[in-house]
Amino acid sequence: MADIRIRGLRKSFGGMEIVHGIxxxxxxxxxxxxxxxxxxxxxxxxxxxAGLEEISDGEIAIGGRIVNRLEPRERGCAMVFQNYALYPHMSVYDNMAFGLKLRKFPKEDIRRRVEEAARILHLTPLLQRKPRALSGGQRQRVAMGRAIVRNPKVFLFDEPLSNLDAKLRVQMRTEIKKVHNTVKTTTVYVTHDQVEAMTLADRVVVMNQGLIEQVGPPQELYHHPETRFVAGFIGSPGMNFIPCKLVKMGDGLSVNLENGVSLAVPAERFSRYAPYAGKDMLFGIRPEHLPVDTGDNRPGFATMPVDIDITEPMGMETVIYFFLGSDKSEHKDVMEAPFCARIDPLVPVRQGTRVQLSVDMNNMHLIDPSTDKVV
Known part of the structure; x- marks a missing residue:
């Protein structure tokens, strides 16, 4: 195992910079x-x-050793791609052992490593099969086994589940988590799927346009995003962003939406939000924090009337898409992406009707549109 330290990392292709000083x-x-x-x-x-691309500027150190000028095989990394890249004429055993054979490892050492990796990945009964006799999930496990037998300092996963169907993706997420809990190797895992990120990661790095937007544990990014991009990218469905004005009301503050609805800001946020009073802002609220109002007047909650455009019954919940106000023509700016709420599936709702939602202001976010930073 080893740590990785990256400083000022840049990568350009031609005149276009892809990674900007990470x-x-x-x-x-x-x-x-x-x-x-x-x-x-x-x-x-x-x-x-991994050393598969040459850096344009900056420094990468693995285990305290600067690896900028080292070949990929010298860096102690093992990479798993979304394409399995297995040799079709070789058995599972030989696919996993091939790299060790090239490095002239003793036969007994190879056998021990392959059998141990097969045990961890539940591949022992499949060692004599060819890749064509395996499912997609089994092939991906073989690719992981080929990496594990090398006993690398670092595992690098490049969207390894992209080619699997939804059910297999869930199964393989569990397998990858179990493998990491067993071997404890430093792992960098790349994905565009925020569910994979939330379920697998100790920490998540959110990237956007070649820059790091935020780094932190999954729950920290979910509950305390630092930018509009992170707030919108983490969570499914994504956070709602509603134009508003922050208004001072006596000793308090309120969020005034464009349709005339006024939502009281919780008192514990006054000091943080006060400098933005009178400014045009974005009100952020996640779909799960918009239940249907039950009239119980819970502290920190406010009500908001909405017009249902689409309902999506999901079994354990119903997702509704809505507009603010009774006339859709007033909302041409959001027609392509109406707002969204996740509600109790037992609540009867129909397309084209109006419903009162309860807004959990304890979980609101306020974004400065001039900087896209969460206040």
Whole structure:
């Protein structure tokens, strides 16, 4: 195992800079997930760590050793790609052993390593099968086994579950978590799937346009995002962003929405929000913090009438998409992405009707649109 230290890392292709001066520390034995949309630079970052791309500027150290000029095989990293890249004519055993054979490991050492990796990954009954006789999830486990037998300092995963169906993705997330809990190898895992990030990571790095937006434990990013991008990217469905004005009301503050609804700000936030009184802001609220109002007047909650546009019964919950106000023509600016709430599936709701939602202001976020920072 080893830690990873990255300072001032840049990567350009031609005249276009893809990674913009990243600083990042990966702790020894940590499972770090790099999360972001396509094109944000996350896979490039992984390839720079592995040595598959040459850095334009900056420094990468693995286990305290600067590896900028080292070949990939000298860095102590093992990489698992979304494409399994298994040799079709070889058995599972031979696929896992192949790299060790090239390095002239003793046969008994190879056998011991392969059998131990097969035990961890539940591949023992499959060791004599060819890849064509395996499912997608089994093939990905073989690819992981091929990495494990090398006993690397660092595991690098590049969207390894992208080619699997939804059910297999859930199963493989569990397998990867179990493997990490067993072998404790420092792991950097790249994905665009925020569910994978939230369920697997010790810490998540959220990237956007070649920069790191925020680093932290999954729950910290969910409950305390620092930017609008992180707030919107973490969570499914994503956070609602509603234009508003922060208004001083006597000794308190309120969020006034464009449709005339006024929502009282909890008292514990007054000091933080007070400098923004009178300014146009964005009110952020997650769909799960918008239940249907039950009339019980809970502290920190406010009511908001909405017009239901679409309902999506999901079994354990109903997702509703809505507009603020009775006339959709008033909301042309949000027609492509109406707001969203997750409500109790037992509450009867119908498309085209109006409902009162209860807004959990204890979980509100206020974003300054001039900086896209969460206040």
């Amino acid at each position: 600083d990042l520390d990966v702790r020894n034995g940590e499972f770090l997930v790099v999360l972001g949309p396509s094109g944000c630079g996350k896979s490039t970052l992984l390839r720079l760590i």
